[in-house]
Amino acid sequence: MSALLTLERVSAGYGHQQVIRDLSLALGEGQLAALIGPNGHGKTTLLRTISGLLHPSGGTIALEGRRLDRLRPDQIVEAGIIHVPQGDLLFPEMTVLENLRMGAYLPEAAREEARRLEEVFALFPKLRDRQGQLAGTLSGGERRMVGIGRGLMAGGRLLMLDEPSLGLAPIVIDQIYEAIATLRASGRSVLIVEENAMRIAELADVLHLLDNGSFAWSGSGAELLSRPESLAAYLGA
Amino acid sequence: MNVAIQILSSGLTLGAIYALSTIGLSLVYGSLNMLNMAHGALLALGGYVCFYVMGVLGLPGLLGVPAAMLVCGLAGFVVYQLAARPMLASGGFETRIFIATIGIGAILGNVIQRSFGPQPVAQPLALHGALVLGEVYVPYQNLLILFVSVAMMAVVALLLGRTRVGRAIRATAQNRDAAQLMGIRIGRVYAQVLALSGALAALSGILISSLSGLLPNMGGDPMLKAFVICIVAGLGNVFGAVVAAFLLGLLEALIQYLLGVQYSFAILLLIVIAVLIWRPAGLFGRRQVVRL
Amino acid sequence: MSAGRRDLLVCLLLAGAMALLPQLVGTRYVVTQSTLFFIWAVVVSQWNLVFGVAGIFSLAQMALFAVGAYATAMLGYYFAVPMVVAMPLAALVSVAVSLVVGLACLRLRGPYVALLTLAIAQVLYLVVVNDTDCFTNPPSGCMPFFGGVRGFSRFGDLGFRALLGSKWYVAHYYVGLGLLTLAMLFSIAIVRGPLGLAFQALRDNPGYARSRGVGQFKYQLWVFGLSAFFTGLAGAFYGVQFGVVGPIVFSLATLLFLLSMMVVGGLGTVWGPLLGAALLMLADEGMREVGDWRDIGLGVILVLFVVLLPRGLAGLRLRGVSKAKQS
Numbered sequence: 087m088s089a090l091l092t093l094e095r096v097s098a099g100y101g102h103q104q105v106i107r108d109l110s111l112a113l114g115e116g117q118l119a120a121l122i123g124p125n126g127h128g129k130t131t132l133l134r135t136i137s138g139l140l141h142p143s144g145g146t147i148a149l150e151g152r153r154l155d156r157l158r159p160d161q162i163v164e165a166g167i168i169h170v171p172q173g174d175l176l177f178p179e180m181t182v183l184e185n186l187r188m189g190a191y192l193p194e195a196a197r198e199e200a201r202r203l204e205e206v207f208a209l210f211p212k213l214r215d216r217q218g219q220l221a222g223t224l225s226g227g228e229r230r231m232v233g234i235g236r237g238l239m240a241g242g243r244l245l246m247l248d249e250p251s252l253g254l255a256p257i258v259i260d261q262i263y264e265a266i267a268t269l270r271a272s273g274r275s276v277l278i279v280e281e282n283a284m285r286i287a288e289l290a291d292v293l294h295l296l297d298n299g300s301f302a303w304s305g306s307g308a309e310l311l312s313r314p315e316s317l318a319a320y321l322g323a
Numbered sequence: 324m325n326v327a328i329q330i331l332s333s334g335l336t337l338g339a340i341y342a343l344s345t346i347g348l349s350l351v352y353g354s355l356n357m358l359n360m361a362h363g364a365l366l367a368l369g370g371y372v373c374f375y376v377m378g379v380l381g382l383p384g385l386l387g388v389p390a391a392m393l394v395c396g397l398a399g400f401v402v403y404q405l406a407a408r409p410m411l412a413s414g415g416f417e418t419r420i421f422i423a424t425i426g427i428g429a430i431l432g433n434v435i436q437r438s439f440g441p442q443p444v445a446q447p448l449a450l451h452g453a454l455v456l457g458e459v460y461v462p463y464q465n466l467l468i469l470f471v472s473v474a475m476m477a478v479v480a481l482l483l484g485r486t487r488v489g490r491a492i493r494a495t496a497q498n499r500d501a502a503q504l505m506g507i508r509i510g511r512v513y514a515q516v517l518a519l520s521g522a523l524a525a526l527s528g529i530l531i532s533s534l535s536g537l538l539p540n541m542g543g544d545p546m547l548k549a550f551v552i553c554i555v556a557g558l559g560n561v562f563g564a565v566v567a568a569f570l571l572g573l574l575e576a577l578i579q580y581l582l583g584v585q586y587s588f589a590i591l592l593l594i595v596i597a598v599l600i601w602r603p604a605g606l607f608g609r610r611q612v613v614r615l
Numbered sequence: 616m617s618a619g620r621r622d623l624l625v626c627l628l629l630a631g632a633m634a635l636l637p638q639l640v641g642t643r644y645v646v647t648q649s650t651l652f653f654i655w656a657v658v659v660s661q662w663n664l665v666f667g668v669a670g671i672f673s674l675a676q677m678a679l680f681a682v683g684a685y686a687t688a689m690l691g692y693y694f695a696v697p698m699v700v701a702m703p704l705a706a707l708v709s710v711a712v713s714l715v716v717g718l719a720c721l722r723l724r725g726p727y728v729a730l731l732t733l734a735i736a737q738v739l740y741l742v743v744v745n746d747t748d749c750f751t752n753p754p755s756g757c758m759p760f761f762g763g764v765r766g767f768s769r770f771g772d773l774g775f776r777a778l779l780g781s782k783w784y785v786a787h788y789y790v791g792l793g794l795l796t797l798a799m800l801f802s803i804a805i806v807r808g809p810l811g812l813a814f815q816a817l818r819d820n821p822g823y824a825r826s827r828g829v830g831q832f833k834y835q836l837w838v839f840g841l842s843a844f845f846t847g848l849a850g851a852f853y854g855v856q857f858g859v860v861g862p863i864v865f866s867l868a869t870l871l872f873l874l875s876m877m878v879v880g881g882l883g884t885v886w887g888p889l890l891g892a893a894l895l896m897l898a899d900e901g902m903r904e905v906g907d908w909r910d911i912g913l914g915v916i917l918v919l920f921v922v923l924l925p926r927g928l929a930g931l932r933l934r935g936v937s938k939a940k941q942s
Contacts, residue, residue: 137504138503139500139503139504158503158508158510159503159504160503160506160507160508160509163503163504163505163506164506168504169504171500171501171504175498175500175501175504176498176501177493177494177497177498177501178497178498179493179497180493180494180497184490187490188490188494188505189505191487191490191491191494191505191506191507192505192506195506236505240505240506352726356726358726358729358730405922406918406922409922409923410921410922410925413925415925417725417726418672418725419921419922419925421672421726421729422874422878422917422921423917423918423921423922425871425874425917426871426875426913426914426915426916426917426918426921427914427918428914429867429868429871429910429911429913429914429917430911430914430915430918433907433910433911433914434911436907437907437911540867543737543867544737547730547733547734547737550730550734551730551734553730554727554730554731558726558727584745585741585742585745585746586742586745588737588738588741589738589741589742592731592734592735592738595731595734596719596720596731599719599723599727599731600719600722603722603723603724603727
């Protein structure tokens with residue numbers, strides 16, 4: 087299996103405070119990989135570093151062999167890494183449709199706009215009815231759908247989702263997980279950050295437990311589900 | 324009735340002028356949290372470039388206006404490259420860019436003074452004559468100002484609402500990180516916004532000087548008023564700024580009629596402070612950012 | 616030795632050294648320029664407390680200075696109040712004005728404060744300049760209430776001209792030096808004292824500081840009001856020193872000059888603004904040769920510093936120390 091995304095000894099943080107240290111990771115084409123672990127241990131920082139919002143202080147990041155760690159965020163999007171950030175970060179004064187179309191801002195994505203829009207509406211039928219509504223007035227679940235949908239509009243080679251189920255009602259979490267399962271079935275490569283390790287373990291090909299800035303454990307979902315007690319301490323379950 | 328027409332006419336003219344310079348300031352603040360204190364010098368620069376092209380080179384006004392807009396747009400771009408860009412990533416940007424643009428404004432103002440002299444000059448681009456409404460004379464110049472401003476605002480609205488560049492500007496203003504994750508190169512957006520703001524300043528400066536003449540420091544008071552309008556509307560809110568500009572223009576005309584010119588700014592300011600005590604984020608808050 | 620004690624010692628040594636200057640360099644030009652330096656240094660040291668220490672982005676400092684100058688001149692001109700009394704009274708007027716401005720502005724966010732204080736300063740200027748109705752009609756001509764464009768003159772002095780004759784300027788030098796020493800002692804007390812600590816806490820961890828009862832607004836208002844006292848006093852002394860108070864004290868060029876002093880020296884430090892004031896006065900002397908390029912030169916200096924060296928010359932030293940610590 088050739089790796090799609092490779093991280094080698096990546097370190098990053100804010101100011102003088104290092105949040106992740108010497109992380110290495112390989113993600114295969116078509117894989118769904120999950121980053122799990124307690125809050126504040128660098129999962130979001132890692133995604134922000136990959137998408138270029140943060141500059142790594144050391145190490146290399148590559149997509150299919152192409153170095154990304156020196157590029158601007160817009161160049162990294164162009165290279166094919168799509169980041170759906172935590173808290174959605176929608177454009178509150180744009181409508182749902184405008185938000186979705188912003189996802190297809192780059193020319194390559196713009197050509198596929200109409201087709202992808204239908205895909206997004208197929209995945210989240212609710213959004214079709216909400217098209218004209220301002221994003222700032224949506225409910226939490228609807229916002230999350232717009233956030234993920236906006237990411238899907240960009241196409242790309244790798245989709246990164248940061249805590250897609252955070253702060254949602256259980257019934258909405260089910261809908262989001264259904265959508266993630268659909269994405270996985272369609273063969274998309276996904277890197278997902280998730281607090282709820284047990285839930286994501288059912289879907290993920292591989293899980294990485296991030297503890298205090300480095301990987302404490304990596305393994306398949308089946309492995310995690312077969313011996314959850316040894317990880318309970320980490321996950322605070 | 325006649326008095327009402329008089330106040331309406333001069334109030335709308337003032338409002339139109341304010342709106343034009345306010346849009347630029349508001350866009351710049353909305354997208355990069357930058358208060359551009361060199362804006363006043365850009366107003367003057369625009370006025371003088373038009374004066375130079377028409378009055379000194381003897382070319383028609385149809386050339387003077389775009390030339391001024393081009394020069395000031397370029398000046399805005401240079402301000403971004405030399406001052407804003409180097410400090411964007413580091414801390415204290417809002418304070419530092421404010422101070423830096425005060426310095427840039429002073430430099431530009433002095434360069435203008437050295438080139439054109441400190442004495443007042445008339446702006447050659449001016450219409451003469453007036454429209455007679457009953458017993459009231461409405462100068463054609465006022466109507467021209469109103470027309471140009473409204474047309475320019477429509478252009479800006481179309482630009483922001485309908486074009487790819489405009490979408491990028493709005494996205495950047497609403498959420499900087501998210502805009503980058505859409506593949507928007509925000510550095511380029513910042514440069515475009517400052518250039519656009521410069522071009523608008525040029526047009527605004529030409530219109531102001533067509534009423535009150537050219538002086539190297541002519542931009543100071545209009546800039547301050549434009550900022551006050553931005554504050555009333557809520558910094559960064561373009562649509563609110565246009566509404567507030569016309570409201571304050573009318574109010575100023577009314578105060579001038581009732582109490583005389585010398586107190587208009589002071590009373591305007593008192594009203595603004597009262598508004599801010601009532602609503603600290605401005606009349607239209609910060610929620611309706613760059614929505615047109 | 617604690618930082619506060621060290622600053623105190625430096626302050627007294629500097630004051631002592633400066634006290635000798637008129638004895639060593641007797642020329643009138645050097646002495647009066649030094650007096651002007653004292654005046655600007657007082658304003659900058661107080662502005663630095665407001666801007667650099669308390670984090671209030673205020674541009675009203677020159678307006679408070681002007682209030683002090685005008686109040687002194689008007690007390691002397693209309694009521695013949697002796698200057699020794701008028702100056703501290705004027706300083707209190709500045710404090711009163713600063714409290715009104717502070718109450719109106721300080722609850723707002725940074726950029727709003729900057730714009731509003733600038734606008735207030737401009738309105739004060741316009742009120743002075745646009746007021747053309749004669750309030751009194753002395754033989755010298757119509758006199759508007761605020762002095763109009765011409766401003767006030769012959770409103771009295773400290774009495775040194777009568778006492779010392781042509782050497783009065785040396786006495787003013789010592790008055791200025793005394794003022795600056797007091798202002799610096801006050802600055803040190805603020806920066807190193809409880810108020811300085813409170814602001815340090817607010818900068819480092821606003822949430823925690825607030826939860827411990829450190830309220831920003833209250834402390835900011837304190838600093839704003841207290842620093843207005845010395846600023847107003849400097850303005851009062853400025854009026855007495857030159858014998859004229861006119862609208863030029865509101866000029867943007869002066870504001871720019873003083874702002875540059877703070878930025879060049881280093882915002883938020885005890886000695887940076889003083890260093891900046893001295894350097895810019897010297898640079899200004901140097902640029903006197905090139906006449907009207909002076910303002911352009913000042914603008915360039917300000918922009919270069921704020922872009923390339925935002926923490927000023929004092930920051931250079933701090934950076935050197937922290938680099939040494941890292942390596």
